[in-house]
Amino acid sequence: MFALTYPPVLALFDPDLPAVLQMYVSCLNGIGYDLLQDQGNGYLRLVQCGSRFLADAETRYATIELEILAVVWLMSNCRLYLAGLQPFTLMTDHWPLIPILNSYTLNVIETHVSRTSRRSHLTSLQLCGVLELLDIRDATRADPAYTRQLDCVITGFPRNRYNLHNSVLPYWKLRADLYANSDLVLYRARVVVPAALRHHFLSHLHDSHRGVKATKCRA
Incomplete structure (x- = not known):
């Protein structure tokens, strides 16, 4: 009550x-x-x-x-x-x-x-060191694999995973938690980072040197 x-x-x-x-x-x-x-x-x-x-x-x-x-x-x-x-x-x-x-x-x-x-x-x-959102958007537009992934999220994944392009296959099991926001793909509350920027973000995540589990939580 x-x-x-x-x-x-x-x-x-x-x-x-x-x-x-x-x-x-x-x-x-x-x-x-x-x-x-x-x-x-x-x-x-x-x-x-x-x-x-x-x-x-x-x-x-x-x-x-x-x-x-x-x-x-x-x-x-x-x-x-x-x-x-x-x-x-x-x-x-x-x-x-x-x-x-x-x-x-x-x-x-x-x-x-x-x-x-x-x-x-x-x-x-x-x-500190994290790129502006506009830079991330620019990288997504220049990444063909990211564009294919975005198309799958917007239009829907095929019924059979073997109809997917190889670059999109790793996201097959995550498809229920993926959604699009403009030209970005999000996994739950996190942005899916394009391949060109992943090294930059990984370096930023490892700055704290807190181990594998804590780094994954930070991501």
């Missing part, structure tokens, strides 16, 4: 509303975050949240290193919402983190942060 009489906990993301990121760091339990939006009069609604345990090496990080790790991880997780967004608020209770964010560039996310009390307002968000 409670679920029927109260609105859902999660809110749909609205790029016109102020966004707030709250981060949580524990050297024992891991790191987490909440992505909230101000619905007016200071009323915050949850849009997305997440957490993860620390890797064995990360448990030996200094506190400030864990705080930076949490910032990088949470912004990477929320990049679909934050990229191109107007200034948003990062909330932290760790004072030493504020001058670092004001003065330095993060390993994975380049941003300029202005200081306001315990809140840091980020004016831009760019994934």
Whole structure:
């Protein structure tokens, strides 16, 4: 009965509303975050949240290193919402983190942060080394195999996989989870990267040196 009489906990993301990121760091339990939006009069609604345990090496990080790790991880997780967004608020209770964010560039996310009390307002968000969407689109148009795959996703895969071109065969088992967005092919929530750019993205994914399983999760 409670679920029927109260609105859902999660809110749909609205790029016109102020966004707030709250981060949580524990050297024992891991790191987490909440992505909230101000619905007016200071009323915050949850849009997305997440957490993860620390890797064995990360448990030996200094506190400030864990705080930076949490910032990088949470912004990477929320990049679909934050990229191109107007200034948003990062909330932290760790004072030493504020001058670092004001003065330095993060390993994975380049941003300029202005200081306001315990809140840091980020004016831009760019994934370091990750190509712009227009560059990815240009690469897809120049890739015949990607064009064939896009055609299959739009028009439908044939009934028999042996009627597929060899370049599209690896996607046969994934066909139910593929869909098209303009001239891009997406697998669930991830963009299928054209062959010409895969080495670039693989190099970016391996920057953290966190092992096979963590790298796959990051992708």
